[in-house]
Amino acid sequence: MNPAKISFSRIGQLANPPIISHIMAVALENPDMLSLAAGFTDTKALPVQPVRDATLALSSNGKTPEYLQYGTTIGRPKLRKFVAKRLSQIDQHQSSAYNLDNVMLTTGSQQALYLAIQVLCDPGDILLVESPSYFVFLELLKGLGIQAVGIPVDENDEMDTVALSGMLAGWQSEGSLDKVKGVYIESWFSNPSTHCLSNGEKTALAEVLKEAGLLVPILEDGAYMELYFEEAFPSTSIFAIEAFDGFPRLFFGTFTKPFASGLKVGYAICDHSDILSKMVNVKGHHDFGSSNYTQSIVETAMTDGSYDAQLNKGRDRYLQKMEILNEVLIQQGLPDSGWNWQKPAGGMYFWVKGPVQADTSIESAMFENAVKEGVLYVPGDLCFAPEGPKSYMRLTYGVLERDDLAEAGQRLANVIKQSN
Ligand SMILES: Cc1ncc(COP(=O)(O)O)c(C=O)c1O
Numbered sequence: 404m405n406p407a408k409i410s411f412s413r414i415g416q417l418a419n420p421p422i423i424s425h426i427m428a429v430a431l432e433n434p435d436m437l438s439l440a441a442g443f444t445d446t447k448a449l450p451v452q453p454v455r456d457a458t459l460a461l462s463s464n465g466k467t468p469e470y471l472q473y474g475t476t477i478g479r480p481k482l483r484k485f486v487a488k489r490l491s492q493i494d495q496h497q498s499s500a501y502n503l504d505n506v507m508l509t510t511g512s513q514q515a516l517y518l519a520i521q522v523l524c525d526p527g528d529i530l531l532v533e534s535p536s537y538f539v540f541l542e543l544l545k546g547l548g549i550q551a552v553g554i555p556v557d558e559n560d561e562m563d564t565v566a567l568s569g570m571l572a573g574w575q576s577e578g579s580l581d582k583v584k585g586v587y588i589e590s591w592f593s594n595p596s597t598h599c600l601s602n603g604e605k606t607a608l609a610e611v612l613k614e615a616g617l618l619v620p621i622l623e624d625g626a627y628m629e630l631y632f633e634e635a636f637p638s639t640s641i642f643a644i645e646a647f648d649g650f651p652r653l654f655f656g657t658f659t660k661p662f663a664s665g666l667k668v669g670y671a672i673c674d675h676s677d678i679l680s681k682m683v684n685v686k687g688h689h690d691f692g693s694s695n696y697t698q699s700i701v702e703t704a705m706t707d708g709s710y711d712a713q714l715n716k717g718r719d720r721y722l723q724k725m726e727i728l729n730e731v732l733i734q735q736g737l738p739d740s741g742w743n744w745q746k747p748a749g750g751m752y753f754w755v756k757g758p759v760q761a762d763t764s765i766e767s768a769m770f771e772n773a774v775k776e777g778v779l780y781v782p783g784d785l786c787f788a789p790e791g792p793k794s795y796m797r798l799t800y801g802v803l804e805r806d807d808l809a810e811a812g813q814r815l816a817n818v819i820k821q822s823n
Contacts, residue, residue, distance in 0.1 A: 423538075440780055442752070444660060445721065457709070460703055460707075480503055482701060484503040487503050501642065507682060510694070519678070523620055524585070526549065532554065532586075533562065533587075534791060541788050554567050567611050575615065583617055585619045589625075597745060602644055605638075605647070625654060630721065653671055658710075667693075668698055721751060727809060728753065735813060742758070757795065768822065778814035798815070
């Protein structure tokens with residue numbers, strides 16, 4: 404018999420294991436490992452009671468159990484309406500963009516991001532991203548053969564729109580500007596930098612793109628928008644910013660981080676009907692609809708107030724955990740050894756910058772030592788495209804409990820001290 408002949412498609416050929424799986428596998432091989440790496444939510448605080456109540460309410464209302472039936476590909480109308488209305492309230496803005504017809508529900512916002520990229524980009528195309536950016540998204544792009552190019556930053560690590568303008572002008576004269584198919588930004592408590600983008604920064608970005616004649620889709624990721632600790636960041640989504648009028652706009656949100664990650668309910672809102680319909684059509688090919696059951700649970704939690712209660716609980720818990728890790732890292736003398744970070748005001752991460760000569764990469768002695776010491780972090784260079792400094796690390800305080808967080812911080816400090 405002839406040997407089986409498999410010739411992989413381009414996507415098949417590019418389907419390499421995600422780096423986070425490797426990091427997680429290291430954690431699983433060692434049960435004593437304390438992981439500050441994977442962005443898991445706070446297991447102990449997950450909304451068991453609200454989910455139980457929602458399930459009971461759904462199953463005891465005497466109606467047909469439609470929530471156990473297939474739903475539509477685009478998702479439950481009532482939840483889509485909630486999503487549109489909520490963003491309009493947060494933005495304190497009214498426009499036709501905040502309409503249920505512009506909302507699709509997905510299996511986490513990760514799926515929505517994938518669908519958007521699938522319908523907007525071909526292999527070889529360019530997507531502009533922040534420096535740094537969400538590394539799982541960068542891997543998604545790589546897996547589809549799309550080139551991520553980091554928007555330049557200034558000495559304060561802020562978006563440098565003057566340098567961006569120069570970069571676009573260079574591409575214009577080379578004739579490669581039309582390869583740019585979109586821009587991806589994370590505007591609230593970014594993963595990994597924890598930075599928020601002000602309306603001023605977003606407006607400046609829109610102006611530079613317009614000047615270059617680049618009215619491409621803007622993909623705004625708001626995964627941590629509502630996960631602030633004490634006060635919301637005073638900004639709006641791109642739908643409420645006039646400078647983006649004329650750009651196709653997509654906003655990505657999720658109920659995983661602020662409510663229950665295991666339910667995997669996320670969404671996209673898009674003010675360009677052709678883009679949204681194509682995303683829905685491709686989703687039809689993938690799965691013809693995300694779980695109607697988990698969408699129903701989120702819908703119930705949005706209606707009975709338990710979503711907001713859970714959000715408040717999460718804000719308190721993450722603030723406390725952030726403070727614990729922050730304290731340990733300071734007490735252990737990291738700033739004195741040249742390691743610094745901005746204390747986050749929301750989200751789930753620390754973005755720690757080491758001295759220029761530091762190497763945190765996955766091949767580095769530091770990463771190896773961290774594994775030996777029993778602590779894991781995300782090497783910062785994974786968050787830059789096409790490549791960037793190796794002196795950063797991303798830490799999360801989402802899942803570890805207080806004592807473990809303190810212990811993990813100490814272990815990490817030992818690793819850093821050994822490397823000095
Ligand atoms: C910035 C950002 N966007 C999107 C996602 C995707 O989240 P989910 O698919 O759970 O909604 C994540 C998950 O970590 C994230 O950090």
